[in-house]
Amino acid sequence: MPDLSGKVAIVTGCASGIGAATVRRLRADGAEVFGTDLDPDGGTALCAEVGARFAVQDVSDRALWPQIVARAVEAFGRLDILVNNAGMVSGAGIGDHDDAAMFAAWDKVLAVNLTGTMAGCRAAIAAMRANPGGAKGAIVNIASTTAIAPLPTDVGYSASKAAVRALSKSVATWCAQAGLAIRCNTVIPGATMTGILAAAEVQMPGLIAAVAKTSPLNRLADPSETAAAIAFLASDECPFMTGAEMLVDGAALSIHPGF
Ligand SMILES: NC(=O)c1ccc[n+]([C@@H]2O[C@H](COP(=O)([O-])OP(=O)(O)OC[C@H]3O[C@@H](n4cnc5c(N)ncnc54)[C@H](O)[C@@H]3O)[C@@H](O)[C@H]2O)c1
Known part of the structure; x- marks a missing residue:
């Protein structure tokens, strides 16, 4: 286990799923954690349980x-790690809805998944x-395999997650060229059993069963597996890793679609 003592x-989207698992994992590895989420009840409960601080944040x-x-x-005297994890789906394909609804869904998902991640990196x-x-730190941004193999049913989500990959590399290289020991890496989860997938299932019935089959392991990831990759990139285990990406997808993107 990486030593984060x-x-x-800071972990965004900490009330549920991968964010909650990350708060648990970073606390277990010794870090002080400041969790944030839109959801005050879930975030407060989780952070109280593991001895983390919590604030409501969009x-x-x-x-x-x-x-x-x-x-x-102010609470802990420094900042070493940012995990930009909060995210949402929009459930809209390119030809869906009328213009007003389509552009509202697009603007919202880009604002949360992409602009939120950029603003977090900057601050x-x-x-x-x-x-x-x-100067020292590690930023871990959360993309998605839909950045590489996009969902026809969610153009905004897929595009926002693809942009997060480029954002991370730009941040990583800017920090490196500025001579700052601040790294930025991306974790690319595949299908993981969390609230966002349950919400996506409501908008796209059959999604969970379909995505479980895309991994040759024939299952979804547990959020703790994604959190393990995040903890590694957040740690000092490999200071030469910056601008890098870690797939946590059960080899879903590693197999020919015919098999
Ligand atoms: N679950 C998957 O299959 C999967 C796959 C690939 C990538 N991801 C990514 O992992 C990240 C975590 O998702 P999850 O699966 O744990 O979903 P989740 O829905 O369980 O958790 C997301 C959390 O983010 C919070 N949130 C949403 N919008 C927010 C906002 N504007 N400001 C602050 N908090 C906000 C929610 O309240 C929730 O607690 C997301 O970025 C998601 O896109 C998930």
Whole structure:
């Protein structure tokens, strides 16, 4: 297990699924954690259970990001890790709905999944540069296999997650060229049994059974498996890993579609 003792982490979307599993994992590995979520009840309960702090946050509210980071630094004295995990689906394919509904769904999913992630990186880097002892930190952004094999039924989600991959690499290379010991990597989960998949199932019936079959392991991931990859990238285990991507997809994207 990576040793995260002495480190301070912000985890967005902490009330459920991969975010909740990440809070548990980072706490178990020794980090202090500041969790945030839109959901006050779920977030408060989870963070109280594992001894983390909690704040309500809509990650798409860019003005709130510096305040969230400042609260984490005020609570724990520094910021070492940001996990940009909060995300949503829009459930709209390119020809669905009327223009008003389509563009509303597009704007919302891009604001949360992409702009929220960018705003988080920007605010976190400012704090990580000011860390006692010098600039240091690790950002882990959460994309999706739909960034590589997109959903015809969700153009906004797929496009936002594809953009997160490029965003992470741009952040990683900017920090490297600026001489900052701040890394940025992406975890690319495949189908994972969480609330977002349950919500997507309502909009796209049959999705869960279909995506379970896409892995030759013939199952969904448990959120703790994704959290294990996040904890590794958040740790100091491999300082040369930046701009990198880790697939946690049960080899779903590694097999010829005919098999
Ligand atoms: N579950 C999967 O199969 C899967 C696959 C690939 C990628 N992902 C990604 O993993 C991440 C976590 O998703 P999950 O599967 O754990 O879903 P989830 O629905 O269980 O959890 C998402 C959490 O994010 C919160 N959230 C949503 N919008 C928010 C906002 N604007 N501001 C703050 N919090 C917000 C929700 O309240 C919820 O607690 C997402 O980025 C998702 O796109 C999930």
